[in-house]
Amino acid sequence: MxxxxxxxxxxxxxxxxxxxxxxxxxxxxxxxxxxxxxxxxxxxxxxxxxxxxxxxxxxxxxxxxxxxxxxxxxxxxxxxxxxxxxxxxxxxxxxxxxxxxxxxxxxxxxxxxxxxxxxxxxxxxxxxxxxxxxxxxxxxxxxxxxxxxxxxxxxxxxxxxxxxxxxxxxxxxxxxxxxxxxxxxxxxxxxxxxxxxxxxxxxxxxxxxxxxxxxxxxxxxxxxxxxxxxxxMGANDRAQLAVLERLMRERINARHMRDGVTITDPASTYIEDTVRIARDATIQPGVILRGRTVIGEDAVIGAYSVIEDSEIGAGAVIKPHSMLEGAVVGSGSDVGPFARLRAGANLAGGVHIGNFVEVKNATLHEGVKAGHLAYLGDVTIGAETNVGAGTIIANFDGVNKHRTDIGAGVFIGSNSTLIAPRAVGDAAFIAAGSTVHEDVPEGALAVARGKQRTVTGWSRRYWNGVRAQVERKLPWLAGWLARQSE
Missing domain, CATH: 3.90.550.10 (Spore Coat Polysaccharide Biosynthesis Protein SpsA; Chain A)
Structure with a gap:
């Protein structure tokens, strides 16, 4: 030899x-x-x-x-x-x-x-x-x-x-x-x-x-x-496949922790090999990070959040139970809890997205705030605009999607609906409960709701008309009606 x-x-x-x-x-x-x-x-x-x-x-x-x-x-x-x-x-x-x-x-x-x-x-x-x-x-x-x-x-x-x-x-x-x-x-x-x-x-x-x-x-x-x-090691059946998944997850998590990432509970954290995480980021329990996701320095990913093909800026906070798909979150922004950012959601720095807010194909400039229960789809929102709870961008007419452009410094009152396509100028106000179907000029106030009427004594007359049903099903209300008649 x-x-x-x-x-x-x-x-x-x-x-x-x-x-x-x-x-x-x-x-x-x-x-x-x-x-x-x-x-x-x-x-x-x-x-x-x-x-x-x-x-x-x-x-x-x-x-x-x-x-x-x-x-x-x-x-x-x-x-x-x-x-x-x-x-x-x-x-x-x-x-x-x-x-x-x-x-x-x-x-x-x-x-x-x-x-x-x-x-x-x-x-x-x-x-x-x-x-x-x-x-x-x-x-x-x-x-x-x-x-x-x-x-x-x-x-x-x-x-x-x-x-x-x-x-x-x-x-x-x-x-x-x-x-x-x-x-x-x-x-x-x-x-x-x-x-x-x-x-x-x-x-x-x-x-x-x-x-x-x-x-x-x-x-x-x-x-x-x-x-x-x-x-x-290979895998010939689903049980062996699960073993490979666990071992690979441990290897990936260990690599990130050696590189300076805090993973609070590695056993419950799923990070795909294609994900990149900067040092001093914190990944809380139950998090799933998939695809081409990039996490910046000092970012915090809250428990049980799922992030796929998204970019999270330095110092951003994704609060628990949030879901991000194809989104960009700027430095210092915070999202959630229970928020959803869909494909095309692009948040600049210092944006606040609160609980049960959904953002899709939207650009939110610096300092935009949408704290509660809103749908922001196919929209551009200028810096420092405040979006009230219950606001909806009605972007779909049954056939096509339409865009809305909202300026900077706008105040949108709670439970407002903006019917796209719309334009709202800088520093405009939209009164709570408005259904906006016309453009709002810069600095204007839009009030688009029915005028309130107050009818005194209406409740007593109504319930007296259905007294028999009330006495059978709602005895507490029957007692109230009896006191009103004394």
């Missing part, structure tokens, strides 16, 4: 991701590879790892559910090859190898092992290159490796072969080091893969046969052993 020599080779990296398996134990119409873990489909984690490593080419091998997987991953810019017949891992790799450009190291990953971090793969690739290995297999140890292929080393510590569980003798079964199935190979891999045969009891093509093919050429085969076997 040729002694491995130190090397500084720096060739391109191509990545093959096997994602053709059926995953019947998921019992789902959704392909196994698309079941989400912490916001990404399982196969998406492998694609992300490949991109992080700077892969020149990424080929995903699809089979079961190919159309769905290819549609889901199309925005990632990867290439696809189909394994029409599932004839083993060696066959799946061969299908991809025939599409490779050549002249590169080849990393083989799987679509159902999302826990394997790019940092581990980077270290594996570095060892592979600096030690001059032809093939490097990622391994780990378990106290009981039953079910896994065992790593059998030669007298030089190199990998001599991998023995599958069903073919292992009693001594080999006691080996704790197991094969993860993840490999880095030099540019001979595509040609050697053509020599893999199905000459075995299962009639399948095994990727592990590459070890013998490389060694047959006198090429060094090494192992890269990692201490945490959990990094190569």
């Amino acid at each position: 040729t002694e491995p020599q130190p090397s500084t080779r720096r060739v391109p990296l191509d990545v093959v991701i096997l994602a053709a398996g059926q995953g019947t134990r998921m019992r789902s119409k959704l392909p196994k590879m698309l079941h989400p873990v912490a916001g990404r489909p399982m196969v998406g984690w492998s694609v992300n790892a490949a991109k992080t490593l700077g892969a020149r080419d990424i080929i995903v091998v699809t089979g079961h559910g190919a159309d769905q997987i290819e549609t889901a991953l199309a925005p990632e810019g990867v290439r696809f090859v189909r394994q029409d017949r599932q004839l083993g891992t060696g066959h799946a790799f061969l299908v991809a190898a025939r599409a490779l450009q050549g002249g590169a190291d080849v990393l083989l990953l799987y679509g159902d092992t999302p826990m394997l971090p790019p940092e581990t793969l980077a270290r594996m690739l570095e060892q592979h290159r600096t030690h001059g290995s032809a093939l490097t297999v990622l391994t780990s140890e378990l106290p009981d490796a039953t079910g896994y292929g065992r790593i059998i080393r030669d007298e030089n510590g190199e990998v001599a072969r991998i023995v599958e569980e069903k073919a292992a003798n009693p001594e080999e079964k006691r080996v704790r080091e197991f094969n993860s199935g993840v490999y880095v190979m030099d540019d001979r891999a595509p040609a050697l893969a053509e020599r893999i045969t199905d000459d075995n009891p299962a009639g399948e093509y095994y990727i592990t046969d590459l070890i013998a093919l490389y060694r047959g050429e006198g090429a060094p085969v090494q192992a890269f052993r990692i201490p945490d076997a959990g990094e190569v």
Whole structure:
């Protein structure tokens, strides 16, 4: 066997991701590879790892559910090859190898092992290159490796072969080091893969046969052993999927806390990998942060709030039980509790959105206040405007949405309705209870409500007319009527 020599080779990296398996134990119409873990489909984690490593080419091998997987991953810019017949891992790799450009190291990953971090793969690739290995297999140890292929080393510590569980003798079964199935190979891999045969009891093509093919050429085969076997954990059913979700959540939360984020109760906090959080932000219990959300310094996210694809400015406070989707909250603003900001809600600095206020496709300038029970849709509101409780922007006529423009320093009284399209000038007043169906000029007062009339004694006359029903159903009112007649 040729002694491995130190090397500084720096060739391109191509990545093959096997994602053709059926995953019947998921019992789902959704392909196994698309079941989400912490916001990404399982196969998406492998694609992300490949991109992080700077892969020149990424080929995903699809089979079961190919159309769905290819549609889901199309925005990632990867290439696809189909394994029409599932004839083993060696066959799946061969299908991809025939599409490779050549002249590169080849990393083989799987679509159902999302826990394997790019940092581990980077270290594996570095060892592979600096030690001059032809093939490097990622391994780990378990106290009981039953079910896994065992790593059998030669007298030089190199990998001599991998023995599958069903073919292992009693001594080999006691080996704790197991094969993860993840490999880095030099540019001979595509040609050697053509020599893999199905000459075995299962009639399948095994990727592990590459070890013998490389060694047959006198090429060094090494192992890269990692201490945490959990990094190569996969999921075959919903129970295992839930374990992956928990472990990934713990990893993500720990990373944020190391970076200076306070997470009050990590066990109940769900943060997807794509979320960015600045230091000294505080995340209270039960919070869910999804998608491309960005949280600024010193922001506070209140308990049981759900935030998706939103930007929260420095020092902003999202109070408990609020929901934000595609919103922007400026620095120093506060939202909630029990508020909802929908897509297109854009709050400048110092805005106050109180309980049970809904904002959609709206721009609120500095200092706007809407403290209670309001719907603000398709509207622009100028600085320092006050929106009273119960205010509604009636933006929909049954066919089209219409916009409303409200100036700065406007006072809108409680229970007002503005029928879009409307324009309200700066410093205007709208009297409480008004239904505004005309534009309001700058500095004007709009009163749009019926004139109040007070009819003395009306209640007594009314209830006397229904006295029999009152005496039967409302005895307290019958007593009141009797006293009025004395």
